[in-house]
Amino acid sequence: MPPLFPEQASTMAPRVDALYFFLLGIAVFFGLLIAGLIVFFAVKYHRRDPHAVGTNVHGLMVLEVGWTVIPFLITMVIFVWGSSVYFAMAHPPEETLNIYGVGKQWMWKFQHLDGQREIDELHVPVGRPVKMILTSEDVIHDFFVPAFRVKADVLPGRYVSVWFQPTKPGRFHLFCAEYCGTRHSGMIGEIVVMDPNEYEAWLTGGAGEGSLASAGGRLFNDLACNTCHRPDAQGRGPVLENLFGATVPLQNGSTATADEAYIRESILTPSAKVVAGFQPIMPTFQGLVTEEQLLELIEYVKSLHSQTPQPTVNK
Numbered sequence: 001m002p003p004l005f006p007e008q009a010s011t012m013a014p015r016v017d018a019l020y021f022f023l024l025g026i027a028v029f030f031g032l033l034i035a036g037l038i039v040f041f042a043v044k045y046h047r048r049d050p051h052a053v054g055t056n057v058h059g060l061m062v063l064e065v066g067w068t069v070i071p072f073l074i075t076m077v078i079f080v081w082g083s084s085v086y087f088a089m090a091h092p093p094e095e096t097l098n099i100y101g102v103g104k105q106w107m108w109k110f111q112h113l114d115g116q117r118e119i120d121e122l123h124v125p126v127g128r129p130v131k132m133i134l135t136s137e138d139v140i141h142d143f144f145v146p147a148f149r150v151k152a153d154v155l156p157g158r159y160v161s162v163w164f165q166p167t168k169p170g171r172f173h174l175f176c177a178e179y180c181g182t183r184h185s186g187m188i189g190e191i192v193v194m195d196p197n198e199y200e201a202w203l204t205g206g207a208g209e210g211s212l213a214s215a216g217g218r219l220f221n222d223l224a225c226n227t228c229h230r231p232d233a234q235g236r237g238p239v240l241e242n243l244f245g246a247t248v249p250l251q252n253g254s255t256a257t258a259d260e261a262y263i264r265e266s267i268l269t270p271s272a273k274v275v276a277g278f279q280p281i282m283p284t285f286q287g288l289v290t291e292e293q294l295l296e297l298i299e300y301v302k303s304l305h306s307q308t309p310q311p312t313v314n315k
């Protein structure tokens, strides 16, 4: 018998399924109730005499209030329950294992922070929250792991993130769930969930090119970014040390948060958000760096911390 339901292999899976079965239960209950009443009333009150005239029915307060209040309460339960599951899915825990993914016609490419690269296969440890930071190189794809109840559209030109915490070792299907061209149906892969020590062994076995951040550092020098972005504040571009996560004042008086999307945009479209106090002289690197190289540069910027802690200003 083909399995009707995918395995539950993440912390979120039982929560999603519980809500789903609750909704299904309500739908079945009311579906049967209404269908049953239709049949029952049709039989009970069918016209026996061709000249029969119906009786006038006046409102019944208890009934009116009942069929207003009960559905209201049921929908509020669905709303509160649904929101709590939604928020849990939308907010990853503080400490996550971050992995980058790039969708491309027709494959999934993954990059681990330590430098391992994989195609159509992703190795993760069991029992740890994993955050995927995803983008597309061409069209819209969709990252879908049924066993984890995780699904997200992956869009070109921006980063979306999803998280999951695998609960059991094994191999689980990864699908592209957005029609993306001829070989869409072949854009499939596997998530390999491993015991933590097996995963450590796998990690050390695969590293060769160094971490993502170090690859980004090499690229940073190769592209001569380091001539303007210097750590000593004497460069023509802003200092990048301690930038990631900070709030950046912009020329137009507004501010921006230096997240992955901001750094990506600043590399591809430098004039979009010019930092206050700087000239818009940076050239675009559109077409010069691939999506994967952008991820390396972002990891490099994330890794930049100045040696001395920033002095705190007392007012």
Ligand code: CUA
Residues within 6 Å of the ligand: 103, 104, 105, 106, 140, 141, 142, 176, 177, 178, 179, 180, 181, 184, 185, 187
């Ligand atoms: Cu990628 Cu469908």
